[in-house]
Amino acid sequence: MLKTEVLSAINVSDAEYKRIIEKAAETVKRGSVAALPTETVYGLFANALSGEAVRKIFDAKGRPQDNPLIVHIADFEDVYKLSDDVPIEAKLLAEKFWPGPFTMILKSNGKVAKEVSAGLSTVAIRMPDSKIALDVIRESKLPLAAPSANISGFPSPTSAEHVIDDMTGRIELIIDGGDCRFGVESTVLSLTGDVPKILRPGAVTAEDIKSVVGAVEIDESVLKPLAEDAKVSSPGMKYRHYSPKAQVIVLKGSFKEYLDYINNERKDGDFALCFDGEEDKLPINAVSYGAENDSLAQAQRLYGALRQLDDMGAKRVFARCPSKEGVGLAVCNRLFRAAGFNVVDLEKALQAGFLWQR
Ligand code: TXA
Ligand code: MG
Numbered sequence: 083m084l085k086t087e088v089l090s091a092i093n094v095s096d097a098e099y100k101r102i103i104e105k106a107a108e109t110v111k112r113g114s115v116a117a118l119p120t121e122t123v124y125g126l127f128a129n130a131l132s133g134e135a136v137r138k139i140f141d142a143k144g145r146p147q148d149n150p151l152i153v154h155i156a157d158f159e160d161v162y163k164l165s166d167d168v169p170i171e172a173k174l175l176a177e178k179f180w181p182g183p184f185t186m187i188l189k190s191n192g193k194v195a196k197e198v199s200a201g202l203s204t205v206a207i208r209m210p211d212s213k214i215a216l217d218v219i220r221e222s223k224l225p226l227a228a229p230s231a232n233i234s235g236f237p238s239p240t241s242a243e244h245v246i247d248d249m250t251g252r253i254e255l256i257i258d259g260g261d262c263r264f265g266v267e268s269t270v271l272s273l274t275g276d277v278p279k280i281l282r283p284g285a286v287t288a289e290d291i292k293s294v295v296g297a298v299e300i301d302e303s304v305l306k307p308l309a310e311d312a313k314v315s316s317p318g319m320k321y322r323h324y325s326p327k328a329q330v331i332v333l334k335g336s337f338k339e340y341l342d343y344i345n346n347e348r349k350d351g352d353f354a355l356c357f358d359g360e361e362d363k364l365p366i367n368a369v370s371y372g373a374e375n376d377s378l379a380q381a382q383r384l385y386g387a388l389r390q391l392d393d394m395g396a397k398r399v400f401a402r403c404p405s406k407e408g409v410g411l412a413v414c415n416r417l418f419r420a421a422g423f424n425v426v427d428l429e430k431a432l433q434a435g436f437l438w439q440r
Pocket of ligand 1: 281
C-alpha cells in the first residue's frame with residue numbers, strides 16, 4: 083500500500099499552485115505515478131520513456147498489458163520526437179483541435195517505452211486542454227503516458243473524489259482540479275490507414291474531423307460488440323468497459339415506452355438512469371444525467387451518474403438511450419459498453435408483441 087497524498091489546486095495562491103505543479107513533476111520524474119485532472123477525465127500520469135514507471139500505471143489500474151496508453155505532450159513539436167512519419171493531416175488536425183479532447187494514432191519511432199504501445203508499431207498522442215496537466219508536462223520536460231484514473235473496467239473518474247475512491251493506496255499523488263469539463267475521454271483517431279478512422283468517439287466529432295481532412299470513417303466497434311474473431315484496431319475495445327457494479331440495460335424509445343417497460347419489469351434493486359425532469363414521473367429511484375437534447379451535459383455527467391447508482395445500491399439500471407448525433411455518439415458508445423451492449427429497442431419489441439405480455 084502506498085501513502086496517497088491529495089493536493090487541491092482549486093483557488094490556491096500562485097505560490098501554492100507552483101508548489102503543486104513542481105511536486106507532481108517531481109513525482110513523475112522520479113518514476114512514480116500522479117493523478118491529474120484533464121478536460122476529459124482524470125488520468126494516471128507517468129514517464130512515457132520509462133518501462134518501469136509505465137508498469138506502475140498498469141499495476142495501479144489492474145489494466146491488461148496488451149491495452150496501450152496515450153502519450154500526453156504540451157507542444158506540437160514533440161510529435162516529431164515520437165513519430166518519424168507525421169502526415170500533413172496530423173498537423174492540420176492538431177492546429178484545429180489541440181490542446182483538446184483529441185488523440186491521434188501515428189506510426190511510432192520506438193522512443194516510448196514498449197509498454198506504452200503494448201507491442202503495437204503505433205503510438206497514440208494527445209495535447210490535453212488542462213492547465214494543470216500542461217504545466218506538469220512542461221515542468222517535467224517529459225512525454226507522459228496517461229490512461230483514465232479508474233480501476234480497469236469501471237467508469238472513468240470525472241472528479242477528484244472518484245480518483246480518491248479508486249486509487250487511494252495505489253498511487254502517490256492526486257491533484258484535485260475540480261470536475262472535468264467534458265466528462266468522456268478524448269476522440270481517438272487513427273492516421274495510420276488510407277482514410278482517418280475514429281476508434282473511439284469523443285467531444286471532437288466525426289463532423290469536426292471531416293471539416294479538416296475531408297473524409298473520416300468510424301470503426302464498426304463503436305456501437306457494436308466485437309465479433310469473436312474480429313481484428314481489433316484498438317485493444318481497448320476488447321474489454322469490459324465503463325461498467326458500474328450494477329447491471330445496465332439501455333432502453334431505446336419514447337419516455338412513455340420507457341415508463342411502461344419499467345412499470346412492467348421492475349423489482350427490488352432496480353434504478354433508473356433518466357434525463358433531467360423525468361425523475362419524479364418514474365416509479366423507482368432515479369438519477370438523471372442531463373437534458374434529453376443536451377449531449378454535452380450527458381457526456382459530462384454520465385460517469386458520475388453511474389458511480390452514484392452504485393453508491394445508492396442499484397442492482398439493475400434501466401437507462402434512457404441518448405441520441406447518437408454529434409457528441410451523443412460518444413455518450414452512446416460509453417453507455418452501450420457500460421451495458422455490455424444490452425440495448426432493447428422498445429418500439430421494435432412492442433411491435434413484435436413480446437415485451438409486456440409475459
Ligand atoms: O481523454 C483521454 O484520452 C484520457 C485522458 C487521461 O487523457 N485518457 C484515456 O486513456 O482515456 P485510456 O487509456 O483510458 O484509453 C486509451 C484508449 C484505449 O482504448 C486504447 O486501447 C487506445 O486508446 N489506444 C492507445 N494507444 C493506441 C494505439 N497505439 N493504437 C490503437 N489504440 C490505442
Ligand atoms: Mg480508460
